[in-house]
Amino acid sequence: MNMSVKPQVNITPNGMDYEVIRKVIELISKEYQSQPSLEAISHEVGLEQTKLQKLFTRWAGLSPKAFLQAVTIDHAKRLLAEENLPLLEASYEVGLSGPSRLHDLFVTHEAMSPGDFKSGGEALEIKYGFHQCPFGIALIMATDRGMAGLAFCDPGEEVSAFEDMSNRWKRARYVQDPNATQSYADQIFNPEKWQSDKPIQLVLIGTDFQVEVWQALLDIPIGTATTYSTIADKIGRPKASRAVGAAVGANPISFVVPCHRALGKSGALTGYHWGITRKRAMLGWECGMLENGA
DNA sequence: CGCCATTAGTGGG
DNA sequence: CCCACTAATGGCG
Numbered sequence: 001m002n003m004s005v006k007p008q009v010n011i012t013p014n015g016m017d018y019e020v021i022r023k024v025i026e027l028i029s030k031e032y033q034s035q036p037s038l039e040a041i042s043h044e045v046g047l048e049q050t051k052l053q054k055l056f057t058r059w060a061g062l063s064p065k066a067f068l069q070a071v072t073i074d075h076a077k078r079l080l081a082e083e084n085l086p087l088l089e090a091s092y093e094v095g096l097s098g099p100s101r102l103h104d105l106f107v108t109h110e111a112m113s114p115g116d117f118k119s120g121g122e123a124l125e126i127k128y129g130f131h132q133c134p135f136g137i138a139l140i141m142a143t144d145r146g147m148a149g150l151a152f153c154d155p156g157e158e159v160s161a162f163e164d165m166s167n168r169w170k171r172a173r174y175v176q177d178p179n180a181t182q183s184y185a186d187q188i189f190n191p192e193k194w195q196s197d198k199p200i201q202l203v204l205i206g207t208d209f210q211v212e213v214w215q216a217l218l219d220i221p222i223g224t225a226t227t228y229s230t231i232a233d234k235i236g237r238p239k240a241s242r243a244v245g246a247a248v249g250a251n252p253i254s255f256v257v258p259c260h261r262a263l264g265k266s267g268a269l270t271g272y273h274w275g276i277t278r279k280r281a282m283l284g285w286e287c288g289m290l291e292n293g294a
Numbered sequence: 295c296g297c298c299a300t301t302a303g304t305g306g307g
Numbered sequence: 308c309c310c311a312c313t314a315a316t317g318g319c320g
């Protein structure tokens with residue numbers, strides 16, 4: 001499909017910070033069972049404890065210690081327990097200033113079925129770029145109608161991440177153009193830039209069923225989670241939880257379409273295309289977004 | 295009782 | 308045929 005891929009990762013001014021944050025988030029998410037101390041972590045990344053403490057808190061919204069808490073099984077179960085509380089929705093519907101849904105990423109979307117996509121005749125042009133972010137390297141793919149894909153990988157895995165993504169839309173023409181995708185990266189991973197008046201435009205390319213599932217994912221507020229079976233209920237196919245799992249797994253715009261907020265009924269994280277560790281990290285990170293909210 | 299491992303039923307791709 | 312599910316079941320502390 002793609003002959004010569006020459007991945008170029010942008011180096012942002014904060015590149016070094018990103019790298020440290022990424023390492024710490026990954027370390028805690030991976031080793032949370034052994035409760036690593038701040039001392040151990042700072043030794044691992046070669047940064048003085050107090051500096052690390054400050055840097056991490058600035059980026060993740062909560063201290064390393066709190067992050068460690070947020071990443072446990074108990075926390076995941078608590079997210080599910082909260083899903084039944086009717087708290088938020090009612091007030092949104094009527095436009096009241098209810099409990100804040102500050103710090104959520106706003107998106108608008110349109111759907112495109114694989115059929116539409118094909119019948120367009122000429123191949124769709126997809127621009128892509130690699131960008132550093134707290135969860136590793138983000139591969140962003142966009143058409144002129146909006147963002148179509150977001151994948152993650154670790155340094156050195158850029159090519160296989162690109163292949164994974166580009167295999168989903170084989171007929172598209174791919175052009176590496178980090179400048180075109182940079183603004184998405186800036187907005188997505190910087191919560192202070194999440195504003196309802198500047199939503200991110202998404203193009204959902206999938207079957208009807210998949211698009212329905214992805215839309216349901218978009219309804220899950222940040223800092224909360226739901227189960228595959230709850231989503232199945234919601235889209236009117238109560239026995240299709242397994243199929244829902246497959247559709248969630250096929251979500252091409254990870255993180256922005258928050259597939260990491262879908263858990264097994266037991267609270268187990270069950271799976272993530274880009275690694276369970278990353279899923280756990282995202283849930284922990286989102287917990288931090290709520291801290292400085294309201 | 296709680297915590298696995300196994301199994302059968304399941305709907306969509 | 309494959310699967311990022313789940314409820315039911317049985318074994319084992």
